[in-house]
Amino acid sequence: MFKVIDKLFSIHDRHVLLDAAGTPIATFRKKALSAHKRWQVYRGDSSASADLLFSVKKSSLVQLKTELDVFLLGNEDERSHDFKVVGSWLERSCVIHDKDSTPIATTKKKWNFGSVVLGKDRFDVIVYPQVDYAFVVALVVILYEINKDKDD
DSSP: OOEEEEOTTOSSOEEEEEOTTSOEEEEEEEOTTOTTOOEEEEETTOOOGGGEEEEEEESSSSOSSEEEEEEETTOOSOSSOSEEEEEETTTTEEEEEETTSOEEEEEEEEOSHHHHHSOOOEEEEEEOTTOOHHHHHHHHHHHHHHHHHHHO
């Protein structure tokens, strides 16, 4: 089980992914002044460039369904993505694909009393074998934040 906390009073939108013991696994930070809504993900509770793990950006400026391109560390030219997230904000679901378009995870929002009345969002997540759960959770949080920005 993972938990995501918001860092209050940060210049950039900043969230920290915690494991079940409360240890920071990754920090997500929205890049300021980014046309493609770029997010950067760092190791632990860091936002130092030496701890950058991967970055995520919208595939294009205008989209009917949200599509995100994921670039791992080492893919500086960003000519092709390492992973792609295709989400439906209307259905509150997404599929995450590897660079060969093979699905590696799917998500769907759980609708219950807590999500509707209390605003506590929970998702059913199916992660395929040999895939890092924390990586998938990070992508789902970023997709959620990008889509939430559309509503604000």
